[in-house]
Amino acid sequence: MERSFKKTWRIPFVLGLSILFGLLSALLGTGFWYGISWAAMIIPLLVVVWKIYVARRENGS
């Protein structure tokens, strides 16, 4: 039970944190922090694209 909770939520939690960090770093910082923000917010999008790509390759469309 405990294990499956961790297993289910580990990646969503990290992605959520990444977005939150990205949203705030551009709001509170500038210059360098803008770059950090873009990267942090693109990560979840890339993960989604990658997961869909892998699933398609394994199972067809």
Add this chain to the structure above:
Amino acid sequence: MSSVKSIRKWFWWHRWSSLVCTLFLLVICLTGLPLVFAEEIDQWINPRHYPEVAAGTPMANLDSMVNKAKGMYPSELVTSLFVDDDEPQVVVTMAPTMKPDDKGLHSLQFDSRTGSLLKDDPPFEQQPKTFMEIMLSLHTDLFAGLPGELFLGLMGLLFVISIVSGIVLYGPFMKKLDFGAVRFGRSRRLKWLDLHNLLGIATAIWLLVVGITGVMNELSTPLFGLWQITDVKTLLDKYKGQSTPEQDKMGSVQEAYTTTQKELPGMTVVSVVYPGNAFGSPYHYLLWAKGNEPFSSRLFTPTLVNARTGKVEAVVRMPFYLRALEVSRPLHFGDYGGWPLKVIWVIFDIAAIVILASGIYLWVVRRKFYRDYFTQLENKEYGAEL
């Protein structure tokens, strides 16, 4: 949390909160796409050119611009000034009366460095709506003013409920699945269910932040109203009985501007609301200033300057709920981290559209699934009787 009963309950909330708001949210998401780039599109459709002047030319005198405007419309009142901090322009807004919904409200644009008139626009009421204004209205009030804002605010609240219930449901749904498992090659319903779940959970925090700040923005009219009937009223009560000064007997607006600017180091005054304007004070120039740093430029400070004496009488502290509203603006618009952030905003917005559309699809096919199932059962019984 994982009992079947509570999952059913959350599912009920997820289904109905989303179904009620989905159509409106689709409109909001679609109109949101161009709105992210509103500034760029506006500049592209309607490019503004300013004559070249020597670098470092100081700002022209506000009084002379106001006087020019008054000279052109001697029977009208100045309601407010906008002193742009981004482009070299000062916009003088005038109307026959101080009524906030006066049909004659119109504006004159001046070059802030030379003080010369650039444009004398017809009344707002007579100008055709621009593409961006139509998008904004569909996005914020459905052309229905305050009732429209409150209605879409309520839809936004349902959207937030559907996100929260969706996050709660993600756990039990994914019990036997790995993160990102998309069952291609099985039924179309399973494929879209998995895509809905994957996109939804990966963008959940963005959806929540933009959803909550959107609701907050829809509440801006009542929040400002609340501030006016509480703090502002207390502040103005001591002037009760005084009359609003006539416009040709008021102190210099340039002086009010300069004094306030001195009073607020590190800030820039961007607008002056004239005495008698419903959004200001009957006795003061109300000057709105904002900070000069990226974050503080989102925070505004109002200052009251006595229109008769020209003295700064109050630098007002904004209440927490208006501060929250100010911070929620950039977080909703996505306009605070350069153009790449805007592009990211658009991608997240498209993801939201896919989540909404797949949600409707899943609801439709599930209904069909059950209906087919029950007709099948009924047919079987009917056949058995025969």
